[in-house]
Amino acid sequence: MEKKNIDWANLGFSYVETDKRYVSNYKDGAWDEGELTSDANVVINECAGVLQYAQTCFEGLKAYTTEDGHIVTFRPDLNASRLADSARRLEMPAFPEERFLEAIDQVVAANAAYVPPYGSGATLYIRPYIFGTNAVIGVKPADEYQFRVFVTPVGPYFKGGIKPLTICVSDFDRAAPRGTGHIKAGLNYAMSLHAIMTAHANGFDENMYLDPATRTKVEETGGANFLFVTKDNKVVTPKSSSILPSITRRSLIYVAKEYLGLEAEEREVSFDEVKDFAECGLCGTAAVISPVGKIVDHGKEICLPSGMEEMGPVTKKLYETLTGIQMGHIKAPEGWIRRIV
């Protein structure tokens, strides 16, 4: 199969239309059999549930080429179950998890020419989502839905090398206790846009959100979970029922314990203890881990000892081990890598 003529190393993170996408529609209480289509446009009623009341949820994962030339995805079963959890919380029908996996395999295989080659640092980003399609004017769930998966090639996350981020403690809240912070609902991202634009306007890369009830505990950023390393090399990630259960974070905790022999714990993290950590990173599908060098709380700076030039040593080991597992240099735990081609 011949690859598309794309400058993989210089791709950014923006939408590039590819050849095929998967569509299945839900009507009269059942999902239809679904199919691949070349049509990149969605035509829905002006009063569709997604347009009026934001009834939509999504996932994000990647396909990439391993060292031995296979195209694979990383733990897509966890995206399938997280999308089903998101759908149920928004009163939408869950898409069957086994069919989710098959749909992704089909779309990736049909767009194999867009999967960046091994070593390019680029990947194929996969976006599955479900949205309410029929007209609803009273506030209630739609009766009809579409499950759709498209893919788009994206460039290497750390173009020009890894540079630690500077983040700020946000004055905005991301997710209420007992709200929707633990699911991947479009509405969580709509309301984060003003907060991230404000952070950028003030010269910060990202927001650190605190728990809205007490504003004393660390939650997450708009698109990644936190990972901290203590001065005695223990990995700590915040536990909260209102953060998204990051697949990368869960994988890193396993890697820390089972591959690196480190202690790792998921527990509440108070903002007061952040100044005592040795390293901080943001974990998610996009970057695996982005190191944080500085956290600014209304003018008060916390400078992580790992500094503004490079990843901290434990963060780096975690990053190298997990990306090694993904790329096929390091043996993966059973069931983590799904081979498509």
Ligand SMILES: Cc1ncc(COP(=O)(O)O)c(C=O)c1O
């Ligand atoms: C709010 C939020 N937290 C965390 C993550 C990281 O999750 P994952 O590791 O599953 O990509 C994401 C990205 O999907 C996110 O949007």
